[in-house]
Amino acid sequence: MQPIAWQLSLLLMTLVAFGFAFVAINSGRRQDDYAPLQKRAYRLRTRLFWGLVLVFGPAMIYTLTDLPYGAARARTGSGPVQVIDATGYQWRWELSQDHVTAGQPVEFRVTSADVNHGFGIYDANLHLVAQTQGMPGYTNTLRHTFEEPGTYRILCMEYCGVAHHNMMTEIRVDAR
Ligand SMILES: [Cu+2]
Structure with a gap:
């Protein structure tokens, strides 16, 4: 399916390019009689x-x-990287560890055991602090440094079936 979509796109892009070229070639110089x-x-x-x-x-x-995509914030924090393996299931999250230390970078390795899930980390006020996709057969790496201690929630951000709203777990961030 993807190769067909790609070839079709190439063909259409070529047609559009020809259209632009045709107009550019056939238009005369702009007359300066305004x-x-x-x-x-x-x-x-x-x-x-x-x-x-x-x-x-x-x-x-x-x-x-x-933007809450982690990359910009990944370089903050110091100390050893805390690794958490996260797997999404219909309809729960499984974390290899559910508490980390503030100020130290955390690396989430996010995947899914069934369908696509959205891995969203929210603070106590339900503000999104970082997010990535949980995809079957693929591991996404999300780096984030929690500056504030407290309890954070991980919610599914992509509708994945009838109990999607139950996909919630917590992660505790301890003060350094
Ligand atoms: Cu979901």
Whole structure:
């Protein structure tokens, strides 16, 4: 199925590329006969465009640094890496260990014994702090350093059957 989808996509992308090439080749040079008012409008539009880029570009980059995907936070913390093997089942989580130490990096090796599950770690206020997928036949590595001690919850983030909502377990983070 995947090779077919890939070949079909290639074919369609080639068609689109030909379409662009055709238009580019057949369009003449832009005539510079705009009325002064139009010229002003275009200048204004250009300024507006760069203004928006200046305002929203940094805002976007700044908010992207706070994504709960672990990679950005993996380098924080010190000390030995605490490894936890996590396996998702319909409908429970099995962890090789359910308590860790704050400030030390934790490496979750997440997989599934049956269908796809979403492995989401939530703090006491139910804010998502890190997440990855639990996939059958594959192990995803999620690195996270818990800065705050407390009880965290692991919930399934992908609907996986009638008792999906019961897929909850806890992990205790002790102070260093
Ligand atoms: Cu689920």
